[in-house]
Amino acid sequence: MKDTAVTVAGLGVSGVPAAKVLHGLGARVTVVNGTAGERQQAEAAELEALGIPVRLGDGDTLPAGTELVVTSPGWKPTSPLFRAAEEAGLEIWGDVELAWRLRGPNAAPWLAVTGTNGKTTTTRMLAAILEAAGLRTAAVGNIGVSVLDAVLGEREYDVLAVELSSYQLHWAPSIRPHSAAVLNLAPDHLDWHGSMAAYAADKGRVYHGNKVACVYNVADPATEDLVRAADVEEGCRAIGFTLGAPRPSQFGVVDGILVDRAFVADRQRNAQELAETGDVNPPAPHNIANALAAAALARAYGVPPEAVRDGLRAFRPDAHRIAEVAVVDGVTYVDDSKATNTHAAEASLAAYPSVVWLAGGLAKGATFDDLVRGAADRLRGAVLFGADRALVRDALARHAPQVPVVDLERTDTGAMAAAVAAARGLACPGDTVLLAPACASMDMFTNYNVRGDMFADAVRALPATGDRPA
Template sequence: MRTRTTDLTHRDGPWAGLRVLVAGFGVSGQAAADALLQVDADVRVVDAKEPAPGSRGHELVEILGVLGARLDFGPGATTALPDDLDLVVTSPGWRPDQPLLAAAAEAGVPVWGEVELAWRMRPETGAAPWLTLTGTNGKTTTVQMLASILRAAGLRATSAGNVGTPILDAVLDPEPYDVIAVELSSFQLHWSHSLRPRASACLNIAPDHVDWHGSFEAYRDAKAKIYENTEVACVYAVDEPETMAMVEQAEVVEGCRAIGVTRGVPGLSMVGVVEDVLADRAFVEDRRTSAAELGTLADLAPPGTDPSAVAPHLLADALTAAALARAHGVPASAVRDGLRAFRPEPHRAALVATVDGVTFVDDSKATNPHAAAASLAAHESVVWIAGGLLKGADVDPLVEAHGARLRAAVLIGADRAQIAAALSRHAPDVPVIDIDATDTAGMDLAVDAAIGAARPGDVVLLAPAAASMDMFRDYGARGDAFVAAVARASGAGDGTSEEDR
């Protein structure tokens, strides 16, 4: 069915006068409203909450109003669909069953996310290709590795989407990018319909955000959209069969290849590891008899650490970034240089300190059991600090798989009893220390308890397997509290992690 949005395939299309409702005034909603006003659309913005005084959103309200936008805030603003709309652009966190979005679907009004809007606002010719990435865990690390590799190849590149720069800002940048590394969440993919990436990848898939999607199957299907319409290469994880099934079921551009990533020796059309060498048998002229060296494990290891101890999930992230870059034609030397230059974001398996033979690691970003499993797998003997909001996730498989690694478990947060029950079932010999303080001071108690339980050679690991909002503003604040608590309890430094310096 043709609508007024059918011909909106580039930024010079017939946007003027388009009647658009921007649902939600967070970062993505602010970028969408601004971009639409620039092309003379008729823009109305709604949000249940008014922007806080002093925030960027509060400053934008007056500016957007001067530019002609109508802004409506308050609980009643998001319940009824205005008449005579051509398009709704929704913030990614809004669920499809939200009354306004459900009404739009029933009325046949197209609903896009900011990512779909950004794709359709690219220039008609010469647009920067997108290399897209999703997965339950590891997305941000991988997409930033990818951006580092692209820049090492001499390309003007950035990471955007669910991380860093809003994708609309990247697309509309006055100085065009050569290529964009795009991280996409399941929410963003749900609201995207016409993306055509140069290359795409799904790192892994495990139950998450089931409360938003309604089922694991719906969550998986949203993730699978990453591969639709891919032009050159669909990159999948060899040890994650679900990702291969996604590739097999995707409608792609004719000639698009399936490229496997493995932490083992690569087969044909794969990127993997031979001894300590990252090897490409996918993007070489004679992949049956030869491979390209993309770097070594030493290129991934922090200075002064043992390359053989590179975490398995970090290796998988690097190989996926390398495969996406190679699909774009990046030389092998740039992969090596980009990986050497990469520095991870804070709170992602960050070394905090080593005191009296005990190592403290901040992986506060491990906000679900799948991420915590990868974190635990990197260490032999762990005092595990875990807990928070589980969001309906099942922790039994995590505890069953990694209980033997645990010296002790220190449990915090609202859903700690569920983790305690899993430990009782699957690791009954592991000492469990329950921290019943549910304010931020609970982290000091948790770190004190962990220090008391640890022995030389152990790792005190914050890998909560849960969201943070029961006790902290976000996972970053939780990680900062852990770093500061370690410093106070052990005299390990000034309370800043390696990555914060």
């Protein structure tokens, strides 16, 4: 890297560390960024103090003399900067690719996780299992901890649990994980990738070069198709996970027990018990699937069965992921604000038999007919809010006309409290009031965390049990 002229595209959580690392290696770094807000100006000042020039407000022009481009994952492949780089015959790396290339000869292997939904939960479950096995590990990547920091930091690891987004995989052609999982595939970020085929192909990159296991979802044949298309090392195996009884070379569930029929002697006749479904927190079907995928990756690395059980018991989910907030008058209130697309909302709705659904926000081009059609028999009511709520309302009218709907037009800060109050009016004892919006949050809230926090605050402000008006 010494004396290489590198253009870093984008500031933020990946661009700033990448620029600092490259500068420290002796590269001649220039950072470009399309916006010039207060945050960007502060980050630019930090880099310029180190002697790294930053161009704010100009993310389209390739600096003269550039020999390599390193990009933040969110920049679209169609950006003029990248077109210019490709015309000049330059390589374009993401921060994950940079981390992979800078790994030392004895670097920790990667166990990689991707998919439309469940990535963070599965990666953190995997890290908990690895820790329970006594291994030095961390959950890194698209999870808040930079894989670049993990690879180049002073702490030594035995193995890394790496969450990878489709954006990151697009710009990471060289990575070769020890083993990897694609949890599921559903339309998402198509405005960035251009098509579902391109999105799936980028997800499938995670399997290339796998050494021991390519873990796929038996219930989602598209994930197995990606395994078949992958160029892996000799001896690498396809390992499925299923909520049903597993076949040989699969992980699954038998009588409430998570079992392994892949990494056992005589897998045609034997299975290894790993944990009970009650060890998974929370034990919703899609979360059990996450646990099975994590277990498969951990077992591929050689952890003992008891570490799977102990790791799952120790795991605590992040906020806003099917998190029970309170039970009021026999009604359970659940925050799954992280369900920002229809695939995530479908899994969330399937976890409860009788639901008053809070939904709406920015649809990102999604349609809701399949989601509503599949959940119609468990919906007891719906409260809709946000910019694209009409799309959800129309799907309900077509496929669940019997479901009472409250359509909230207000978008002020009190809207969530109004939504919770409306949901309470529709719910009966035994129901679940479920915030699983199936939409992004930025039309009304800063992010899904704020949306979930406001939901939880509104629920906790409800009158105490027994004080409900007649």
